[in-house]
Amino acid sequence: MRQQPVIAVVGPTAAGKSDLAVDIALRLEGECVNADSMQLYRGMDVGTAKLTLDERRGVPHHLLDIWDVTVTASVAEYQKLARPLIESLAVPVLVGGSGLYVRAAIDDLEFPGTDPEIRARLEAELAERGPAPLYERLREADPVAAEAILPSNGRRIVRALEVIEHSGRPFSATMPSFEAVYPSVQIGLDVPRPELDARIETRVGRMWAAGLVEEVRGLLERGLARGRTASRALGYAQVVRFLEGEWSEEQALAETVRATRRFARRQESWFRRDPRVNWLPYDAPDLLERALETIKAEGSA
Template sequence: MSGVLTPPLIVLNGPTASGKTALAVRVAQLLGERGRAAEIVNADSMLVYRGMDIGTAKPTATERAGITHHLVDIMDVDQTASVATFQQLARTAIADCRARGVVPILVGGSALYVHAILDDFEFPGTDPAVRQRLEDELAVFGAEEMHRRLAELSPDAAADILPGNGRRIVRALEVIELTGSWRATLPEWRYALDGVWQWGLELPRDVLDERIEQRVQQMWADGLLAEVRALVERGLRQGRTASRALGYRQVLAYLDGEISEEEAKRQTVAGTRRFARKQLGWFRRDPRINWLAADAPGLAEAIVADV
């Protein structure tokens, strides 16, 4: 372990189902055995929601093995977890760990969230009145019509946002109205935090696809349908972020009679596989990440030895 005064920030990246959660816990345990306390900082935007456990593969108390996890179960499902809010919360948690001499381990779900937490990443301002007007128009005209409007104003922004993603469409239109333009490219890879050590987990595509298939089947076996029904009573449908989560969106469509249960499973598997490829593509753009085979033995030992 380095002798610097400020504890290092360990970052574990990789697509869903690559084993990041278990690896983070093992790294924290090894550090503890070596006399350095460590805590985990979540960077998965869906683990923040109370009650969204099965569909997010949220680590159980047993799986956390007594290691403190930050930014898990901090919001209700009808609240919105924006990237800007998450950036602030995560940086505060990391600073708190370091101030106590604890090694923070950031576990990445979304590459965008990790990028926003680690790097010089500023967000355009917001105007509640403009946002409300655009959201009202979204409710009246629908996401596809709003997407067509966005395409007229900024083809680059429209190309980067799916036509059905009303929340992101509204945000893009708001930024354009307030600033006159939309910056489609992300900031450079330039750390805003010091002492960052990043690793990434990779798996052959067929292995990852099979893991995702098994995970989705297990979610259904563990009671995902019952979990979603309970969350509907707690405002899931009103949550602009939570209701769009993979698995939850498909189960809601099934409960509404729009698709069959088997189709909900199929769409969840297919959507998760697409998301995993997108995650991996994002992480691959970052030249600072040291890549490791996710199924190789001794990963945690290798990471601790390198820091």
């Protein structure tokens, strides 16, 4: 068990997490550990706002660029990589907006096995009948899990039913809790919604100017279309539709802004449910000092 806490910088996209994490790491002689599921992919740089080497300012960054774009993301695999790394670092600074990945790194989160035959059968039923009858089955088998899953989320409904059938246990028994594996201090960046919407629009515009379309075109040559996760990433999915002639470039850009704003709301909702997150104003002039004070106070509690 770690004695020193894991520091986690969390919050919605475009809030400034990456820069604050570097600032904290520089002051505490720490190292950053990526918890953004899309930054795990090699070559997905512009569209994920991955820090350049210069922007990392000499701070070591771990778990970036580890998967090819054809690989399907696995939070269970991420957990296997993140845990030993966190244990090996004196001051790990976890940074990213993928809430489940943050929880997988620091909380007692279990990932049950899979059964390809059960999964295939349920996915076939989902394709044929839609999510409604599967959701009703889940509600009867595991009301707690059904309450936490949207009735329209066919992928998660299938996964829940697969786990129940495969393990004989409720899916809710494996869902995230707030029981920590490591002591941690979580810093959340609070951005008022109108400002966050504006920051997202500015960021997407900068991504386009920085060559997102060219990046996606190159990744398509490397198999992006075969990647079940990477091909659906924000910005990448929209640019693919533009390159395939389905949308105009202007429409792809506007849809990226809209989808990113919607995603940011889901991120904020996820992190707001965690009572352990210490929220600080993203634009506070003394943000770093306030973050360091929080880390010191909670770390010695």
